[in-house]
Amino acid sequence: MPIDQAEYVVIEPGATGSEAVFRAFENQVAYCRDNGAPITALVCQALCELLDSERGGAVMRRVRRWAGPALADALPLRVAGGLHALHLRGDEPSLAPIYEGLGPTNATDLIADAIERHEPFLMPWLDGPPQTNEAGRSAGFAAAFLWLVDHGLPGHFDLLEIGSSAGINLMMRRFRYDLGGVMIGPKNARMQLKPEWRGPPPPTEGYDIVGAEGCDVAPVDLTDEMQALRLKAYIWPEFTERFARLEAAIEAANVFPPEIARMRAVDFLRDRLERPQQEGTTRVLMHSVVWQYVPREERDQIVELMEEAGHRAREETPLAWVSLEANRDTHRHELTVSYWPHGDMRRKLATAHPHGSWIDWKG
Incomplete structure (x- = not known):
């Protein structure tokens, strides 16, 4: 063939x-x-x-x-x-x-x-599924956070990531983004991300990340040389810039490692959603290229948990769900968002390259 x-x-x-x-x-x-x-x-x-x-x-x-x-x-x-x-x-x-x-x-x-x-x-x-953890995908998350702030949600985000792998995206507060000319993050960041931007620029109102926790059934420790090699092996060799980003992530993890619990997604989410939420913060479930690996029954449970938590959400303690996942019909990865209260309908903000090379923004 x-x-x-x-x-x-x-x-x-x-x-x-x-x-x-x-x-x-x-x-x-x-x-x-x-x-x-x-x-x-x-x-x-x-x-x-x-x-x-x-x-x-x-x-x-x-x-x-x-x-x-x-x-x-x-x-x-x-x-x-x-x-x-x-x-x-x-x-x-x-x-x-x-x-x-x-x-x-x-x-x-x-x-x-x-x-x-x-x-x-x-x-x-x-014996186990691929472990892919790509910093470039966090550019989509950053754009979605700008959109959420533009829609009235507090710009102090408390992140909950499922399928975190090595937790690279949990460290996105330390990354610098150029999103169609909209600059977010520390100017002197080692990780500089500038996806090819297609479409109108995202909203410009900034945000901050006040908490970031994740889970994975088999988390990867970037400070361990052999585990880091495993992540490198799953990078497609054509994309040399991804190796540079992974090296920057390894450096960041050695300074201050991300918080990753060894748990199933549904167990992690159930536990974290039951915890008190600080007023004036937006709690966010986020994930990228992981949904296909979660068993269907567990996916259904996650949807149910989010809907229940959404009903409890208030103006001062809103909830959002941001994902970058493959659409099996179009073969494209879509950046989608829901938020509660008032906005629980799923919206597609963009299509994006699975490794963050470009973002086609719809907003």
Whole structure:
């Protein structure tokens, strides 16, 4: 299957079986190709070809027989992350032509050989979902906060993030943003974020972050070298600026680490929503590229918790919900917001690149 012929086919995220495995890989090829990631597309295309072969040893046998929902489990990215880690560690020099963007015609054989040589290292990468934590996504959150202040909510935000991973977005108070010419954050920040801005500028009234807590079922400690490598391995190698942002986040975490609880999203949210809220603050649930990994039953519980908390919200203690998640019908990531009281209807503020490269603002 040539990369330019890969098609993105909408399938049920919970689908299982060999066809679902193949579709997950083909979708990933098309998605990477269409989002400026030809190296990652080549890796996933090679893995897709291995599905119809006997190559790849125990790792690929496990992939072919995957019992869970391959799409929801992000199966292609689990394997691709492990391969990228091999390259970053310098353990498999034969992969260098792929990751240097040379597009070798024997990429499938190179990857099959690497998988067979490094089974003990790669097998654990199949055990859990990808850990992606991208500072660029916080630019969408910042724009949404400006919008909320413009709609009358207090500009002192108390953040609750689910699926925090390493908690990079919890540190956004220390980041500097240029959002279509609207400047937010400390001028001397190590993390400087300037997404390509499309559309009218966001509102200009500033805000402050007075609290930031998150949760993850498997939080990542950025101060641990091996855990930081895992995050780096899930960065698509084409996006070199993301590596620079991750290094800046590691530096920030070593100075003052974010607060991340090892909890399920629904348990964390239930506990935090029951805590007293200081008057004059806006409590915000936020998340980015995590909703697809939360089980459906848990998602339903989170919606119920937010609706119940929304009914309790008052003018002096409002509640908001800001998310940047994929729309499975349009294949675009959408920045959406709800707030209580008075504004609980879900609104789409923008579409955005999944890693923060651009924001198409609707406001």
